Amino acid sequence: MSFGDYLKDAIDAARFPTPTHFARAVGMDPSVVLRWLSGEQRPTIRSIERIAPVLGRTINELVLAAYPDRLAGPPPRPVPAPHPLVRELDRMLADDSPIPAADRRALETVLDRMIDPYRQVLRRRRSA
Structure with missing residues (x-):
């Protein structure tokens, strides 16, 4: 490729x-x-x-x-496209987002709490 x-x-x-x-x-x-x-x-x-x-x-x-001709190693694996929400959340939580800083922090806190139970599940799956 x-x-x-x-x-x-x-x-x-x-x-x-x-x-x-x-x-x-x-x-x-x-x-x-x-x-x-x-x-x-x-x-x-x-x-x-x-x-x-x-x-x-x-x-x-x-x-x-x-530069595959200059480096030894296998070609990179294709990376699957991120979920559309990933880009949207990235823009919402960015420093230059139009969302007020306090609202960004609140959104980050809510999201962090919601995904926290799944972090351990994902860690186990990767190590398997």
């Missing part, structure tokens, strides 16, 4: 309608992202550091996808 294909899948999985929307979300010129998608260019490490969190990928995954 080429980096362009990998990036296209990652952009789709992150639920961006187009590569241009993704480029704007990470503060890049859309032409740069289009050159990555076409295989004309590969991203710099600095660019990878910038786009990885937005795509929900690790820096290592993106480096392996962009």
